[in-house]
Amino acid sequence: xxxxxxxxYASPTLQALLSRELSALTPILAGVYGxxxxxxxxxxxxxxxLPAHLVSHVVEVSxxxxxxxxxxARFDAAELPFVNDSFQLVIAQHAFELVSGADxxxxxxxxxxxxxx
Numbered sequence: 360x361x362x363x364x365x366x367x368y369a370s371p372t373l374q375a376l377l378s379r380e381l382s383a384l385t386p387i388l389a390g391v392y393g394x395x396x397x398x399x400x401x402x403x404x405x406x407x408x409l410p411a412h413l414v415s416h417v418v419e420v421s422x423x424x425x426x427x428x429x430x431x432a433r434f435d436a437a438e439l440p441f442v443n444d445s446f447q448l449v450i451a452q453h454a455f456e457l458v459s460g461a462d463x464x465x466x467x468x469x470x471x472x473x474x475x476x
Contacts, residue, residue: 364457368402380452385410393447399454414448426458437463444473
């Protein structure tokens with residue numbers, strides 16, 4: 360399954376859809392500001408540029424096999440290696456459908472997302 364999803368998200372058709380999804384976030388992200396954001400991408404080749412926002416640093420990761428994510432950091436979906444309330448913005452583009460422990464990932468995303476994030 361791992362290789363099939365990688366081919367699926369790497370296809371030009373899906374890449375175009377994922378890019379359009381990110382573009383649709385532009386009005387929402389325009390007012391987001393802070394120091395840190397976490398971007399859980401569905402594939403390492405998804406366009407790394409997010410729409411304009413005022414967050415100074417974005418940690419970008421994608422599935423690296425099983426429930427592991429890799430990129431700017433490497434971690435298991437059930438244990439994000441970040442302190443509580445460390446991100447003003449978290450974007451999980453199709454990330455929950457790619458891990459077996461979606462509830463664990465949701466709990467961790469909630470933990471690392473700052474109040475009002």
